[in-house]
Amino acid sequence: MDENQTNMDGINNAGDKQEDTPVSVPVEKIIKETEAGAIRETDSPELIEKAKEVQQEQESQETPAAKPRRERPKGDTIYSDSRTLAVKILTRVERTDSYLEKLIDYEISNENLNDYDKSLLNEICHGVVRWMRRLDWFLNGFYRGQWEKCMPEIKNTLRVALYQILFLNKIPDYAAVNEATEFVKKISTQKHADVVNGLLRTIIRTKEDLVYPTREIDEIKYLGIMQSHPNWMVKRWIQRFGFEDAEKLAESNNKRPILTVRINTLRARKDEFLNLLTEKNIVYRFCKYSNMFITLRLMSKIYLDEFFIKGYYTVQDESAGLASILLAPKESELVLDMCAAPGGKSTHMAQMLNNKGKIIAVDKYDAKIRVMKQNAERLGATCIEFVQDDASDFHNEVVTTTRFDKILLDAPCSGLGVLSKKPDIRWKREVEDIINLAKYQKKLLENAAKYLKPGGAIVYSTCTIEPEENIEVVKAFLAEHPEFKIDNAGNYVSQDLVNAEGCIETFPHRHSTDGSFAVRLVKEG
Template sequence: MRLPPAILANTEEVLREVLRFTAPADTTLSRYFKDHPRLGGRERGAVAEAVYAVLRNKTFFTDFAGSNASMRRLALLGLAEAVGAEAIAGISDEEREFLGRIKDIDRTLLPAQKRSNMPEWLYEKLVKQFGQEEADILADSLNKPAPLDLRVNALKADRDDVIAQLAQAPIAAEPTPYSPLGLRVLKKPALQNLPLFKEGAIEVQDEGSQVLSQILGARRGEMVVDFCAGAGGKTLALGAAMRNTGRLYAFDVSEKRLAKLKPRLARSGLSNVHPVQIAHEKDAKIKRLAGKIDRVLVDAPCSGMGTLRRNPDVKWRQPPEAIAEMHEKQVAILDGAARLLKGGGRLVYATCSLLEEENDAVVQEFLASHADFELVPMHKVLAEQKIDLEMGDYLKLLPHKHQTDGFFAAVLERKKMAKPAKVETPEEE
């Protein structure tokens, strides 16, 4: 079934804006669709998928489109990749011949860096970190669309019951291997109008993100902080793990992000969550809770290089020097969050980055300057939480190995203060 001829023009128009990289691609697309309300669901889907196809294949498309790598040609290539050349109406014989020629190219014969569709600096970092062979497999997996994962809200539903209810929709879903509450949906259906979604029984959340919430080990009645809560996906998972007891603070510097948490919170049925906007990691609101918190999750702001399956524009929007800036920011945030913990309390430092500068290096720098903290080996934490994953000291989830986004996590524990020795007083004669 062919798309309306105007879809090519729509794709070309929004792609021109997206490739300026002045804003995240999903933000630009949302604004464009809001400004063009006459586009139907199928048309919006085709335009969005075409844009993401260009972002995933930008190096290849630009190189092989030749000197005439116009926005129209890029839009054509994106649509052909997303919906197939036969679905594109209103194009010339020459353009069809061009699409056929590109389709026939054996991409496995391209130089590795070209095949990776990554900026040279990023590809070189991955090769240095993972080795050539694994870096190439990883790059290939990052250039494929991510699956749709759901988290079942244990306060409202059972995973098997949700699978059965989704099947009636009909939506096929299967249990995820690591998260006991995760489901992987086999296609990408619209969920917003499903009763399960409206009632808060399910939330969209990558399985890797669900595992981060699990390894914090939040329990009933505890004082817990989600330090960089954002729109609250992990906050909701933590609140449910606490069985809606205790007190869970959702900190974030962005009022807009916290505002997105409110409708999700209302659906979830949680009443133990307290959203708090903070100015920075040394805010007085944080100082008031210093030494009182049982567990802290720090899902730190990062380059997002582990999320390229969902956000392929990220690799083109960030310069290499941004990674060093991120490292400094992450160290400061971790230092601020650590002050919240009581003795024996645990902190999970996490990112959705693949890069060591934002991960291992941040944790090692923190431990070198905080003698009152120690690293809890990840294999020990995973065993405690009964998560069937083989890891060393850190959690390192990778799309080509675990079918999740790329995630890193470390568990840090504040040492309990030794009690002062009892002073014996000599008995009076």
């Protein structure tokens, strides 16, 4: 491939990280992001202010339907369309530990973007992050110089263009090249624009003959590059599942996520709601494991949909509903939801209780409490009381003076079961994060046990597939608490979802859901 390399000297930045070096996020910040949202301790003051602004806007209204439209500041003409805004977002994600979804939401709120541009921006940003390692494999092969030292803005311009060339069939190659070239002219020099133009055109000419890595030399690196995951991650999965199953899992993580919603019978009868969808020619299908969950096809602007605003349904993956089903709350019972935000499981349990009974939903941050209250109001969930407190060390008397019939602990985790929805997580995690998070999860489970009545049940759940955060946390807890035992999940859900230990364990490539874990722990009476 040397003969096709293009000279990129002069547009390097020696301060950038290596191609395969993950962005490590301390466990405290992972927990904070899980619980609190956009604002992160290592963000610049400017980014923090923007994140606060976005968060306040999200908190002020339940849906974007009622949001005021944001206009782009005058003079901000460099980042003016979906492709250039994608470069802006990707550069910020790369330079900081900001999360992709928050930055996309901020830019999509701008008045200047039409619906097509918003959709393209979302597709490019998620696609580039999802396939970043494979894109970098090719760009590094054609790059003369040290790819890891390339200026971030130019690096991401090339990624955006190459993603369109390799993955988006409806966009002509020449359009992707021209847009990239013109943008580099604005942010750099004509010389650099010419180099970008030449590199991309060289790739297009040899597109059918691009050289891929081979499994025979190094199967971990091969799978990591071909399916765009970090080596440490695919190595764990190969050791645990074998190569073929690990490959299927990685492939599932790279699929565009399917929109799954939960029908809310507190606001509408199930048959009536389905009839309304049919009348509007909205295609749906039932999920496999719960008949209250359906997938919707080709539905855009969901948060502006009248049925969503009326509370007839809410967005929730089927796997997320399994924890509530496993807990099986009954009317008149007192239930504690320890780490409740964003509130999907609390409102699901309220629906299961038909608003008879009481749910105490706890979160550490007042902003999240306000959002959960708005969600509950939209969905008609009236049996929930919201409490601001720290689930690892309760102080609020509403919790500390009470013993509960059922407790749901949906613990902060690494999120490695939801990589299709949140592709940037794969580049922000390291194996050490899993180990450190497990320590925090054990602390939460210990605290949960203090507030459970004899004969009561705790459901411990996560949205990760890693055993250190799942079954190993449970085994460590049971070793210290012989008064608890596992109640086999097969008594509550399909046996297809239940592993050898009697726990729910879902995988994207096996169950067509997010990856998740849930176990029901019963305390002797």
